[in-house]
Amino acid sequence: MPLPPPREVAITVTGVNHHYGRGEARKQALFDNHLAIHRGEIVIMTGPSGSGKTTLLTLIGTLRGVQEGSIRIDQTELAGLAPPDQVRMRRNIGFIFQQHNLLDAISARQNVRLALELSAAPRREHNQRADAILGTLGLADRVHYKPRNLSGGQRQRVAIARALVNQPRIILADEPTAALDKDSGAIVVSLLRRLADEQGSSVMIVTHDNRILNVADRIVNMVDGRIVSDIRVKETMVICAILKRCEIFKEMSPSDLTDVAQKMREERFANGATIIRQGDIGDKFYVIAQGRVHIQVESATGTRAVASLAEGGFFGEVALLRDQPRNATAQADGEVLAYTLSKADFLAAVRAHRSFEAQLSAQLFHRGG
Amino acid sequence: MRTPIAWFNSIDQPRRTATAVGGMCFALLLIFMQAGFLGAARVNVSIIYQALDFDLLIHSRAYLTLQRSDPFDRLRLAQAAAVPGVARVSRFLIDSFGWRNPRTGSTAGGMMLGVASTAPVFLDPAINAQLATVRPTLTALIDRKSRPSYGPWEVGGKAVANGQPITLTGSYELGLGLISEGSIIVSDDTYERLQGPWNSGYAQLGLIKLAPGADRERVAAELRARLPRDVVVVTKPEIIQREQHYFLSVKPVGIMFQVGMIVAFAAGAAILYQILSSEMSNRIAEFATLKALGYPITSIYGIGIQQGLIYALLAYLPALGLAAVLYRVGRDLSGFPLHLDAGRAAFVLALALAMCAFAAFLSLWKIRRADPASLF
Numbered sequence: 001m002p003l004p005p006p007r008e009v010a011i012t013v014t015g016v017n018h019h020y021g022r023g024e025a026r027k028q029a030l031f032d033n034h035l036a037i038h039r040g041e042i043v044i045m046t047g048p049s050g051s052g053k054t055t056l057l058t059l060i061g062t063l064r065g066v067q068e069g070s071i072r073i074d075q076t077e078l079a080g081l082a083p084p085d086q087v088r089m090r091r092n093i094g095f096i097f098q099q100h101n102l103l104d105a106i107s108a109r110q111n112v113r114l115a116l117e118l119s120a121a122p123r124r125e126h127n128q129r130a131d132a133i134l135g136t137l138g139l140a141d142r143v144h145y146k147p148r149n150l151s152g153g154q155r156q157r158v159a160i161a162r163a164l165v166n167q168p169r170i171i172l173a174d175e176p177t178a179a180l181d182k183d184s185g186a187i188v189v190s191l192l193r194r195l196a197d198e199q200g201s202s203v204m205i206v207t208h209d210n211r212i213l214n215v216a217d218r219i220v221n222m223v224d225g226r227i228v229s230d231i232r233v234k235e236t237m238v239i240c241a242i243l244k245r246c247e248i249f250k251e252m253s254p255s256d257l258t259d260v261a262q263k264m265r266e267e268r269f270a271n272g273a274t275i276i277r278q279g280d281i282g283d284k285f286y287v288i289a290q291g292r293v294h295i296q297v298e299s300a301t302g303t304r305a306v307a308s309l310a311e312g313g314f315f316g317e318v319a320l321l322r323d324q325p326r327n328a329t330a331q332a333d334g335e336v337l338a339y340t341l342s343k344a345d346f347l348a349a350v351r352a353h354r355s356f357e358a359q360l361s362a363q364l365f366h367r368g369g
Numbered sequence: 370m371r372t373p374i375a376w377f378n379s380i381d382q383p384r385r386t387a388t389a390v391g392g393m394c395f396a397l398l399l400i401f402m403q404a405g406f407l408g409a410a411r412v413n414v415s416i417i418y419q420a421l422d423f424d425l426l427i428h429s430r431a432y433l434t435l436q437r438s439d440p441f442d443r444l445r446l447a448q449a450a451a452v453p454g455v456a457r458v459s460r461f462l463i464d465s466f467g468w469r470n471p472r473t474g475s476t477a478g479g480m481m482l483g484v485a486s487t488a489p490v491f492l493d494p495a496i497n498a499q500l501a502t503v504r505p506t507l508t509a510l511i512d513r514k515s516r517p518s519y520g521p522w523e524v525g526g527k528a529v530a531n532g533q534p535i536t537l538t539g540s541y542e543l544g545l546g547l548i549s550e551g552s553i554i555v556s557d558d559t560y561e562r563l564q565g566p567w568n569s570g571y572a573q574l575g576l577i578k579l580a581p582g583a584d585r586e587r588v589a590a591e592l593r594a595r596l597p598r599d600v601v602v603v604t605k606p607e608i609i610q611r612e613q614h615y616f617l618s619v620k621p622v623g624i625m626f627q628v629g630m631i632v633a634f635a636a637g638a639a640i641l642y643q644i645l646s647s648e649m650s651n652r653i654a655e656f657a658t659l660k661a662l663g664y665p666i667t668s669i670y671g672i673g674i675q676q677g678l679i680y681a682l683l684a685y686l687p688a689l690g691l692a693a694v695l696y697r698v699g700r701d702l703s704g705f706p707l708h709l710d711a712g713r714a715a716f717v718l719a720l721a722l723a724m725c726a727f728a729a730f731l732s733l734w735k736i737r738r739a740d741p742a743s744l745f
Contacts, residue, residue: 102658104652114659118663118664
């Protein structure tokens with residue numbers, strides 16, 4: 001089975017601070033924020049109002065200049081970007097505002113066309129494409145209506161059509177479903193999901209709407225200008241599913257498993273790559289998600305293969321538990337996808353979950369050290 | 370095709386657009402009328418010179434305008450005739466006179482033009498042809514465009530000028546408009562009878578016709594060198610230009626029309642600014658949205674400027690039509706030479722565009738302030 005392709009990072013936020021006001025009134029709104037968002041990922045941002053979610057969103061959307069730190073979208077650094085380049089950058093971003101912000105004097109179709117007219121799409125396709133996306137959002141019979149003749153939910157859907165019609169690489173949304181009923185909200189969310197999955201668009205949603213939390217790949221929580229948690233919902237679920245198949249996690253409760261899974265990072269290894277080397281200082285614990293790993297021990301008498309681990313297998317725990325150098329070398333046999341836990345997280349997990357410790361001891365005993 | 374946002378914005382608020390267009394239309398119509406009067410007055414002040422056939426003109430050094438021209442010694446005419454290149458020098462007399470309205474007995478003003486009955490000094494051959502009929506003293510030709518205050522008259526009939534009876538032997542069409550209520554043409558003999566015998570030694574103007582092939586500037590220089598300093602020699606375009614300049618820049622009437630135009634322009638620009646600026650304010654969130662979509666600031670300014678242009682053009686066209694109607698009415702009522710030519714239409718259009726530029730310049734800074742970050 002081929003590995004799923006590695007996910008590109010679309011947005012990288014590094015050490016971002018932001019201030020409002022000047023002099024005495026100067027007030028810091030963002031404090032040293034770090035965030036990486038991948039292609040095809042839907043990130044929901046939560047947090048109390050005034051926590052800096054919107055500020056971060058406008059910085060990523062190049063609607064504000066970056067003051068301190070760095071934000072990269074694909075290969076472009078936003079800090080210090082000249083205004084004309086900022087304007088160009090915005091064309092790759094679909095904005096969904098809390099207020100629909102449609103132009104009052106023109107029809108739904110024309111509002112959607114405003115975005116198309118900035119794209120490379122051939123002119124003769126403009127109407128057709130605008131009508132197509134309006135149709136998807138259930139507005140096929142409203143294309144010629146002006147905003148004032150549409151209901152709140154319909155207006156919001158037109159605004160969403162305008163944001164999504166160019167299939168932007170990045171979609172930034174502020175409470176996109178607040179004005180929508182349950183069904184419309186579901187249509188919008190599934191459209192976002194489809195764009196993320198099919199076009200690899202990265203979606204950031206600021207919302208308090210619990211109904212749409214299940215669409216999120218990650219949930220980022222901000223408080224007082226800082227990202228206080230970054231829960232990778234979907235990845236955690238995948239990791240949990242893999243961990244459940246492992247002997248050592250079998251006895252763990254789902255919530256304990258989730259705790260561990262959340263701390264794990266994905267790592268990839270090419271065929272033949274050395275994952276750990278005998279004699280090195282141990283720093284991580286590995287669980288194999290896909291592929292095979294050969295374990296071999298080198299001694300005075302030569303190299304001896306001790307095991308071949310398959311999906312669901314784990315290794316690297318001995319050095320961490322005993323605070324010793326690695327006692328064996330692990331090598332990838334074919335491409336390997338692994339989830340790793342740092343030494344600190346690993347030891348913390350062992351301490352926190354008795355069942356985990358018991359399983360590990362049994363395994364250690366079984367392997368004979 | 371790009372969606373013409375400015376157009377849709379304009380027709381989306383018909384009442385506001387009507388206010389802007391109505392106000393500007395009125396201002397432009399005012400400008401049309403002022404410019405029309407001014408232009409007509411310009412033509413009008415030089416109308417006598419334009420009717421006369423001459424290349425160079427001799428007038429007294431004390432000359433101010435045609436209506437205020439001092440007489441000079443008619444010996445100068447003989448001196449001028451001796452200069453090479455001069456084909457003919459004609460004595461021209463002009464002064465105001467009183468015309469008695471035969472019906473009411475009241476006196477109306479007028480200009481009396483006196484020429485030798487043998488000198489064809491008019492461009493209109495119909496006038497020259499009738500000059501022979503005024504050779505007998507106390508005969509005159511009368512301007513058919515004289516005002517109704519002249520009362521009834523008829524060719525061949527009697528009339529009273531400066532208290533003396535005259536016979537009308539013919540008529541012509543001139544129309545002095547602003548200058549005077551009417552005019553008559555008489556022979557120099559009659560002129561001296563009606564205006565006073567002392568005129569016999571004098572001329573008001575000397576009309577010089579050049580010999581074929583003679584160089585106007587060269588002859589003028591020669592005349593200036595030969596004639597004493599009590600007279601001045603000018604060309605026909607020079608004197609017409611000077612008369613117009615005097616009227617436009619020195620006489621209060623001309624200045625009044627010009628001030629009127631400036632006020633109308635300012636009013637139009639202010640109305641446009643008001644409407645455009647409140648339009649920009651109302652749509653500030655829309656402009657911010659366009660910025661967020663990735664429209665460059667220049668194309669957003671473009672929307673504001675286009676809207677100004679739409680207002681200006683929507684106002685200009687009816688103003689042009691109304692001006693054409695009012696010019697015709699004015700022409701028919703007053704005999705004033707009000708004409709809507711391409712030059713004036715273009716001039717007012719340029720002013721309309723200038724209003725638009727002015728209003729756009731003042732109201733567009735609001736677009737700059739539209740902040741897309743405020744939309745979230």
